[in-house]
Amino acid sequence: MERELVCIVCPIGCRLKITGEIDNLQVTGNKCKRGIPYAVDEITNPTRMICSTVKIKGGIHKVIPVKTDKPIPEKYKLEIMKLVNKVELTSPVKMGDIVIADIFGTGVNIVATRNM
Numbered sequence: 769m770e771r772e773l774v775c776i777v778c779p780i781g782c783r784l785k786i787t788g789e790i791d792n793l794q795v796t797g798n799k800c801k802r803g804i805p806y807a808v809d810e811i812t813n814p815t816r817m818i819c820s821t822v823k824i825k826g827g828i829h830k831v832i833p834v835k836t837d838k839p840i841p842e843k844y845k846l847e848i849m850k851l852v853n854k855v856e857l858t859s860p861v862k863m864g865d866i867v868i869a870d871i872f873g874t875g876v877n878i879v880a881t882r883n884m
């Protein structure tokens with residue numbers, strides 16, 4: 769395989785080149801060693817912060833913004849969106865309140881990102 773990625777670990781944004789097989793990847797183009805685990809994780813188990821909104825009753829808006837409190841494997845993204853769409857909160861909600869705990873046993877929570 770051969771892939772190119774931009775490292776987002778720091779603002780330098782090195783252009784990384786990843787070659788080899790999934791169990792033996794080589795990374796070049798990194799100006800520091802932090803680019804290597806970033807590239808390997810992006811190829812083998814990419815994670816993302818996920819942001820969305822959920823319905824809320826009694827608030828000043830009909831929905832409230834939420835996000836994961838840690839990056840979560842990207843493979844869960846669709847299932848998380850289905851879960852989030854089923855939730856309806858009741859005001860008051862505080863920023864940081866857990867909306868869905870321990871998604872799929874990952875230890876990652878969905879939390880509110882504002883008061884309402």
Ligand code: SF4
Nearest residue numbers: 775778781782800803
């Ligand atoms: S490889 Fe190192 S220097 Fe380059 S963007 Fe990533 S963290 Fe920054």
